[in-house]
Amino acid sequence: MLKKPCMAEITEKTRGEVQKIVYEFFADECEVDVSEISDQTNIIKDLDGDSLMFLELIEIFKKKYNLQIELKTIGKYAVKHPVETIGQLIDMQLLIIEYEDRILELD
Amino acid sequence: MLTSYTVFVFPAFVRDYSDDTSFLVEGFTALFREKLIQASNLVDRDLTFFHPENQTFLDHELRTQYIAFIYGCSISEILQERGVSPELLCGYSMGIYAGLVQGGAVSFENGLLLIRHAFQEISYTTMTGRFGMAGIIGLKESDILKILYGFPMVEISNQNSAYSFVLSGPQKELEEALTLARDEGAFHARMLNVTIPYHSHLLKSAALQFAKFVYSIDVHSLKLPMISVLNQEIIHSQEDIKTELVENLYKHFNWYATQQKMIEMGMHRIIECGPGKSLKKNSKFIDGNYQFLSLEEVLK
Numbered sequence: 001m002l003k004k005p006c007m008a009e010i011t012e013k014t015r016g017e018v019q020k021i022v023y024e025f026f027a028d029e030c031e032v033d034v035s036e037i038s039d040q041t042n043i044i045k046d047l048d049g050d051s052l053m054f055l056e057l058i059e060i061f062k063k064k065y066n067l068q069i070e071l072k073t074i075g076k077y078a079v080k081h082p083v084e085t086i087g088q089l090i091d092m093q094l095l096i097i098e099y100e101d102r103i104l105e106l107d
Numbered sequence: 108m109l110t111s112y113t114v115f116v117f118p119a120f121v122r123d124y125s126d127d128t129s130f131l132v133e134g135f136t137a138l139f140r141e142k143l144i145q146a147s148n149l150v151d152r153d154l155t156f157f158h159p160e161n162q163t164f165l166d167h168e169l170r171t172q173y174i175a176f177i178y179g180c181s182i183s184e185i186l187q188e189r190g191v192s193p194e195l196l197c198g199y200s201m202g203i204y205a206g207l208v209q210g211g212a213v214s215f216e217n218g219l220l221l222i223r224h225a226f227q228e229i230s231y232t233t234m235t236g237r238f239g240m241a242g243i244i245g246l247k248e249s250d251i252l253k254i255l256y257g258f259p260m261v262e263i264s265n266q267n268s269a270y271s272f273v274l275s276g277p278q279k280e281l282e283e284a285l286t287l288a289r290d291e292g293a294f295h296a297r298m299l300n301v302t303i304p305y306h307s308h309l310l311k312s313a314a315l316q317f318a319k320f321v322y323s324i325d326v327h328s329l330k331l332p333m334i335s336v337l338n339q340e341i342i343h344s345q346e347d348i349k350t351e352l353v354e355n356l357y358k359h360f361n362w363y364a365t366q367q368k369m370i371e372m373g374m375h376r377i378i379e380c381g382p383g384k385s386l387k388k389n390s391k392f393i394d395g396n397y398q399f400l401s402l403e404e405v406l407k
Contacts, residue, residue: 050295050388051244051245051294051295052244052271052388052389052391054294055244055245055270055271055294055392056391056392059392070292071245071246071247071270071292071294072245072246072247072250072291072292072293073292074245074292074294075245075246075291075292075293075294076291076292078294079289079292
């Protein structure tokens with residue numbers, strides 16, 4: 001089990017913030033009403049999402065939470081833990097906020 | 108220094124028409140059909156069979172270039188009829204031909220013939236092997252260059268944003284490089300649906316043959332400045348244009364740097380003269396006070 005030195009604490013408030021950003025981002029990008037998005041929404045099949053959107057979203061979170069993590073680290077994690085739904089994306093984003101560059105050590 | 112603020116950008120070739128809203132704009136369809144028939148009579152009779160959902164048609168590399176060219180010219184003309192004029196032109200890759208037509212440097216007919224001749228020369232040069240292009244998203248340039256060290260025939264042919272690159276080269280080597288890119292943490296590493304390694308040294312001999320045609324046709328100075336995607340300099344004279352046309356086939360370009368330069372020049376309104384939004388999507392990674400718009404968005 002990985003210890004968590006100096007890592008961000010994920011509170012309900014953080015989870016709510018992340019969820020709101022993700023929902024609003026995809027609603028705007030994919031031109032759908034935010035009420036049509038849920039944690040079960042499939043990013044590619046339902047929203048026609050793509051990797052550029054994923055990249056843009058990560059940049060938003062890197063700036064907002066001042067994250068010290070390289071994109072390729074997230075890419076390596078995502079290869080082992082593929083994300084299909086909005087809910088999975090939110091969970092992964094919370095792990096990135098919590099563990100930053102140490103996220104690969106979770107495996 | 109330019110003080111005005113609108114640039115028309117012409118995409119290269121488009122296979123996805125799902126974002127297209129041009130047909131909603133009054134007058135577009137009639138003008139597009141008129142130009143399509145004109146082009147059909149000159150270069151390819153089958154062009155009139157174009158339909159945005161005809162995948163066989165869209166998989167034909169030369170035809171998709173013709174269609175993007177006709178789209179670009181039609182959109183630009185409609186915009187100017189409605190009083191929207193650019194202060195700058197920019198051709199993304201093979202979008203240069205439509206840009207030159209709109210800038211008055213070459214005729215619509217010669218634009219089509221340039222596309223045909225370039226494609227013919229490239230086809231002769233690449234007929235002995237299997238080539239292509241690939242996209243990588245999520246790695247830095249330095250990471251990609253390390254990967255390419257083992258593949259000397261593959262090169263970065265374009266940078267779309269800080270973490271989005273296009274590669275050109277032999278197909279087998281590209282596929283191997285993509286595997287390494289995925290291992291290195293790329294979010295996206297896939298072959299593009301083209302069989303030609305545009306903007307790579309592999310096309311240098313084709314470009315030299317193409318130059319014979321470029322220097323045989325009427326090319327006039329541009330009425331509007333055009334920014335080069337190769338070096339971000341302003342193109343204006345006949346000689347600049349001819350050089351750009353030839354080098355555009357085999358030299359790398361940098362779309363990221365070109366967008367940054369246009370914004371620095373005060374281009375606050377970037378209009379994508381094509382049926383898709385692919386260039387607009389890439390623009391999101393550039394900060395600045397500007398809007399990236401489609402035909403319909405401009406005329407709303």
